[in-house]
Amino acid sequence: MKRYMLVAALAALSVSPAIAQNNAVPAAAQTEAAAVTSAQQFTDIAAVSNLFEIESSKIALQKATSPQVKEFAQRMIDDHTKAGDELKAAADAQSIKVPTDLDDKHKQMLDQLNAASGADFDAAYIQMQTDAHHEAVALFDQFSKGGEAGQVKDFAAKTLATLQEHEKAVEALSQTAQAGGAAEGDNPAQNTTLTAPVDQNAMATSPAANAPAAAPPAPAAAQNAAPGAAPADQNAAAPALGAIDVKTLTPVDVGGIKGDDLKGVEVLDPNGNKIASISDFVLTQEGSLDAVIVDFGGFLGIGTKPVAVAFDGLNFVSDQDGKRYLMAAITKEQLDAQPPYNKDDYASNRDAQRLVLSK
Structure with missing residues (x-):
């Protein structure tokens, strides 16, 4: 009976329109999932995502403070272990190779979980599970409809309902945690405090060195946005389903951000x-901080393109729950057109690889 303790929390979804809307899969995830049509591509993404679900949930069994989170984690281990076995059987039937290791991005996510503790861990795990299941539902839904015919497609169609149940369960868990008012703890500093570059000679090769010292006035449409946040960009995509309400965000002091943060x-x-x-x-x-490396594109963290973005012009903000975001006057088109970051030759090709945003 313990496995069904989440039923009461799930019931809240049926009576709260605001909560129910959170279960909708973001439009961007649907678009990216629609591009996955080959069985091999689907298997590559699904297998890594499935493995991450298992490994992250094993950590949650050890570190979560909430009994409900531990219960959810055990369900993830059980269901995704079964799903992994079924995916392999389907892939073998089509002579498709199944990845057995996590990629770098998901390894970093496990590192973040291992570094967190207490209420911070619970919040990080729930958020990762929420994002992962939004994307997984989109992937399995789209592939089951338009993917390459075969056993793998049949697996996607069969497994979709289970993933949708997981998605509802983690959304309910998130709402329960928020209602409980869990406070965000302070993480110990794990790196030198980061500050903006102050050496003008070091920045001389960057176009940002000649940028105006003051930012232009924010457009009237953005006057209700968080102070210090990037102004609304008429060229940026309109707020999509799942977008963050910028009016609820508040600035974060850059001097208080540590490297691992x-x-x-x-x-x-x-x-x-x-x-x-x-x-x-x-x-x-x-x-001093010269650039942040952002992973752009791909799906479920796979096939992403790293882009170096100059620290100048970036604003860190946080939501009402203390979760940090980086807000920048940047578009997907800019990231797509930018040469990828390569750590081996970044120093010699800094001007070409470092995307400098207008202030």
């Missing part, structure tokens, strides 16, 4: 659409 932070355009996430950062020789 940056990894995993989602990037928002001025209209609150999630367009990328930070995977790493680059420091100058003086130890």
